[in-house]
Amino acid sequence: MKQSGGPMYQRLRQDLLARIRRGEFTPGSLLPSENQLCKQYGVSVTTARRAFLELVKEGVVQRKAGVGTMVAPIVRHARLSFLSIDYEGDAWRRTPSAMGEIVSGIGAASWQRDASFSMTGVGSDEAVGYLRRLAEERTVDGVLIRAADDIGEKHLKVLENTRPGVRSTTASLMSARFRETRPRRRARLRSLTSYRVGHVPMQSTRP
Amino acid sequence: MKQSGGPMYQRLRQDLLARIRRGEFTPGSLLPSENQLCKQYGVSVTTARRAFLELVKEGVVQRKAGVGTMVAPIVRHARLSFLSIDYEGDAWRRTPSAMGEIVSGIGAASWQRDASFSMTGVGSDEAVGYLRRLAEERTVDGVLIRAADDIGEKHLKVLENTRPGVRSTTASLMSARFRETRPRRRARLRSLTSYRVGHVPMQSTRP
DNA sequence: AAATTTGTCCGTACATTTTTG
DNA sequence: GCAAAAATGTACGGACAAATT
Numbered sequence: 001m002k003q004s005g006g007p008m009y010q011r012l013r014q015d016l017l018a019r020i021r022r023g024e025f026t027p028g029s030l031l032p033s034e035n036q037l038c039k040q041y042g043v044s045v046t047t048a049r050r051a052f053l054e055l056v057k058e059g060v061v062q063r064k065a066g067v068g069t070m071v072a073p074i075v076r077h078a079r080l081s082f083l084s085i086d087y088e089g090d091a092w093r094r095t096p097s098a099m100g101e102i103v104s105g106i107g108a109a110s111w112q113r114d115a116s117f118s119m120t121g122v123g124s125d126e127a128v129g130y131l132r133r134l135a136e137e138r139t140v141d142g143v144l145i146r147a148a149d150d151i152g153e154k155h156l157k158v159l160e161n162t163r164p165g166v167r168s169t170t171a172s173l174m175s176a177r178f179r180e181t182r183p184r185r186r187a188r189l190r191s192l193t194s195y196r197v198g199h200v201p202m203q204s205t206r207p
Numbered sequence: 208m209k210q211s212g213g214p215m216y217q218r219l220r221q222d223l224l225a226r227i228r229r230g231e232f233t234p235g236s237l238l239p240s241e242n243q244l245c246k247q248y249g250v251s252v253t254t255a256r257r258a259f260l261e262l263v264k265e266g267v268v269q270r271k272a273g274v275g276t277m278v279a280p281i282v283r284h285a286r287l288s289f290l291s292i293d294y295e296g297d298a299w300r301r302t303p304s305a306m307g308e309i310v311s312g313i314g315a316a317s318w319q320r321d322a323s324f325s326m327t328g329v330g331s332d333e334a335v336g337y338l339r340r341l342a343e344e345r346t347v348d349g350v351l352i353r354a355a356d357d358i359g360e361k362h363l364k365v366l367e368n369t370r371p372g373v374r375s376t377t378a379s380l381m382s383a384r385f386r387e388t389r390p391r392r393r394a395r396l397r398s399l400t401s402y403r404v405g406h407v408p409m410q411s412t413r414p
Numbered sequence: 415a416a417a418t419t420t421g422t423c424c425g426t427a428c429a430t431t432t433t434t435g
Numbered sequence: 436g437c438a439a440a441a442a443t444g445t446a447c448g449g450a451c452a453a454a455t456t
Contacts, residue, residue: 007445033419044447049420057264065420066455214422240442251424256443272443273432 008043012051015041017060020071031061031069215250219258222248224267227278238268238276 016031025031032040037048052069055061063069223238232238239247244255259276262268270276 009445035419045449046447047445050446052420063420064455065453066418068419068455216422242442252426253424254422257423259443270443271432272430273441275442 009047009050009054012037012041012043012047013054016051016055020060025071027071029071030067031071033068216254216257216261219244219248219250219254220261223258223262227267232278234278236278237274238278240275 019025020031031037031052034045034048034052037043037051038045041048052061052063056063059072061069062072226232227238238244238259241252241255241259244250244258245252248255259268259270263270266279268276269279
């Protein structure tokens with residue numbers, strides 16, 4: 001455990017999160033119990049518990065009495081999470097810093113709940129950073145970008161410049177669907193070009 | 208303090224939230240300190256603190272060492288929060304329970320960060336419940352409803368059947384803008400009717 | 415039935431920040 | 436300017452209940 005600054009429960013939370021993201025604990029597997037954590041890190045149950053509860057609120061882990069603390073499973077079937085961002089309008093240019101937190105907030109919710117979202121008015125400059133954050137923190141399973149025609153592959157490259165796990169997932173599917181989604185668009189998005197990254201087809205407007 | 212079920216810190220949280228919503232504590236004012244709360248409710252500092260920390264995470268209150276716990280101020284200038292819901296599509300009908308939490312999650316973020324959102328595919332049945340939750344918990348400052356033509360005032364009535372503070376805020380503005388927003392719609396929403404509730408004009412597509 | 419694990423609740427101690435006398 | 440008081444921030448440890456294995 002590194003001795004750098006910050007509260008102990010935060011350092012413990014960060015360390016656990018890092019170990020999960022590195023793959024040391026895979027989705028669905030059990031983390032060490034509170035008691036084990038106390039011995040391993042030399043902290044009290046209160047501190048270990050607090051770190052766990054933080055991760056619970058973030059949706060990273062799930063706890064169950066009598067069982068333990070599990071890395072939250074990634075939903076891979078049925079409906080998957082998607083966040084779509086429209087490259088139109090300029091309302092967001094005035095609130096760039098807010099975007100990241102909001103996007104990750106939405107992503108976390110949709111990741112746990114199998115949902116789909118749409119956000120409008122994202123400027124291209126900000127979006128690059130936010131997409132990177134999304135991919136790095138893996139708060140969404142897929143990213144749908146509806147862009148005005150001035151968007152190209154360079155904007156999607158951010159998804160490839162992340163950790164290996166994300167790259168293998170998104171990049172391959174992205175390239176697979178890149179040309180595929182171009183010709184067939186929804187009626188309401190006639191003037192837009194859609195790039196899709198993910199595992200399930202987008203909702204259709206005409207059932 | 209009612210003796211009904213549930214953990215003590217949750218009941219305390221609910222009670223504090225209710226008192227805030229009733230206007231007993233106004234935005235910007237200080238809540239009782241931890242010690243005072245312990246005596247008033249007959250709980251330990253741990254429990255009082257936990258209730259406070261829950262409210263902090265929800266953005267309802269803000270704490271500062273040496274000062275106290277303050278009801279989070281409502282942003283009333285510059286950009287305000289809006290959540291817009293489209294009454295189109297059916298994707299959400301399959302995930303009704305998820306909606307509430309997601310909406311409130313977005314609302315909380317936008318309320319703290321002065322943001323604007325758009326969600327599509329909300330079924331009318333679910334939306335009534337979610338709008339009520341939104342208004343009751345005041346997670347957004349405004350609600351923008353873009354509806355297919357089958358929506359009427361009955362759907363907006365939910366905003367009036369809430370606590371007095373919300374009613375006076377939303378109902379008046381709603382009625383004021385009800386007819387006003389009807390004739391002029393955005394080009395992309397030609398087939399939709401917009402009802403707006405809030406304090407600032409919606410973003411324009413043509414600057 | 416026993417052991418393990420988390421959920422709730424309690425009390426304490428000290429540090430940090432802010433206000434006040 | 437400084438010391439005391441008040442409030443929150445962090446951390447510890449323990450007790451018992453509930454759920455699961």
